[in-house]
Amino acid sequence: MATSYEVKPTFTIPTVDLTNYFKDPQSPEAEQIVLQISTACATSGFFQITGHGVSESLQARAFAAAKTLFALPDDIKRTLAGNPGRGYEVIGAQILEEGKKPDLKEGYFINREIPNNKPPFRPFQEPNIWPDSNLIPDSEFKDPLLEYHDALAKLAVHIMRILARGLSGVDANMFSDFYKDPIAAVRLLHYPPHPPSADSSLVGAGAHTDFGALTLLLQDGHSGLQVLKKTPEQDQWIDVPPQSHAYVVNIGDFLQTWTAGTYKSNVHRVINTSGTDRYSIPFFWDGNPDFVIRPLDGSLGKGFTVEEHLLSRYASSFG
Numbered sequence: 425m426a427t428s429y430e431v432k433p434t435f436t437i438p439t440v441d442l443t444n445y446f447k448d449p450q451s452p453e454a455e456q457i458v459l460q461i462s463t464a465c466a467t468s469g470f471f472q473i474t475g476h477g478v479s480e481s482l483q484a485r486a487f488a489a490a491k492t493l494f495a496l497p498d499d500i501k502r503t504l505a506g507n508p509g510r511g512y513e514v515i516g517a518q519i520l521e522e523g524k525k526p527d528l529k530e531g532y533f534i535n536r537e538i539p540n541n542k543p544p545f546r547p548f549q550e551p552n553i554w555p556d557s558n559l560i561p562d563s564e565f566k567d568p569l570l571e572y573h574d575a576l577a578k579l580a581v582h583i584m585r586i587l588a589r590g591l592s593g594v595d596a597n598m599f600s601d602f603y604k605d606p607i608a609a610v611r612l613l614h615y616p617p618h619p620p621s622a623d624s625s626l627v628g629a630g631a632h633t634d635f636g637a638l639t640l641l642l643q644d645g646h647s648g649l650q651v652l653k654k655t656p657e658q659d660q661w662i663d664v665p666p667q668s669h670a671y672v673v674n675i676g677d678f679l680q681t682w683t684a685g686t687y688k689s690n691v692h693r694v695i696n697t698s699g700t701d702r703y704s705i706p707f708f709w710d711g712n713p714d715f716v717i718r719p720l721d722g723s724l725g726k727g728f729t730v731e732e733h734l735l736s737r738y739a740s741s742f743g
């Protein structure tokens with residue numbers, strides 16, 4: 425009698441070229457892409473994509489906007505701060521990992537522009553904060569970043585469809601209510617160089633999982649991002665090497681809950697040991713505030729709303 429072994433897929437962070445998926449999503453090549461991505465989501469929760477269709481020039485304009493912003497004097501940057509999730513965040517504003525020093529990074533959050541937005545604002549729905557155009561002309565900050573936000577929101581919808589296809593019995597459009605009028609943030613990040621003498625309590629971004637459904641991260645060429653690989657023997661931090669123009673995609677808490685743990689919202693951190701400044705631009709796909717997150721297999725009772733989960737994770741990390 426033949427013995428069958430269940431082969432457990434090993435921890436993998438593949439780089440996947442989406443060109444053939446976009447050419448014909450029904451082709452056998454596209455099916456392979458779906459399989460490769462779902463295997464990554466079920467092991468590391470991380471993969472990189474190329475052939476995604478976001479232009480290099482738009483990526484370059486987004487990085488240029490970040491560098492111009494972070495080069496402003498500190499007292500000016502502070503005038504651009506808002507509630508967590510809007511505008512400028514000073515170095516040390518967030519503590520992502522309990523027991524570590526405040527994160528050695530500064531940031532700037534830009535969310536979707538909400539048409540006819542009037543007070544009182546719900547959490548995460550306040551208007552964006554834009555630097556006065558005398559400080560940075562709109563053509564160098566607001567315009568490219570809104571264009572970038574739009575391009576990434578479109579890409580996120582494609583990725584969600586691919587992720588749904590990788591789950592058996594899940595309709596590719598089933599997430600569409602989730603992304604109606606979504607909370608979705610472009611976050612510019614700047615990590616100063618890590619002092620060589622610093623002890624292990626200093627981190628650029630402490631170990632954490634991402635709060636939403638999905639994150640699409642653009643790295644600037646300087647390493648620092650690491651993903652936790654847990655085995656019964658040991659915990660290991662695996663580098664996610666920067667690749668020009670590629671996106672690092674990772675699963676966040678919502679997808680892990682929806683899939684009852686099939687897709688992993690994995691722990692990751694940043695330590696900028698590159699010796700120089702590191703810039704990165706994550707895009708967080710968080711979804712409609714009222715959407716209820718619960719496992720698709722019905723295994724968890726009431727679930728929780730997008731807004732509830734974001735409020736709780738923001739409150740615990742922004743202090």
Ligand SMILES: O=C(O)CCC(=O)C(=O)O
Nearest residue numbers: 613629634649694704706
């Ligand atoms: O900057 C990076 O490489 C990752 C940032 C990150 O993990 C986050 O903002 O959630």
Ligand SMILES: [Fe+2]
Nearest residue numbers: 632633634692
């Ligand atoms: Fe993260």
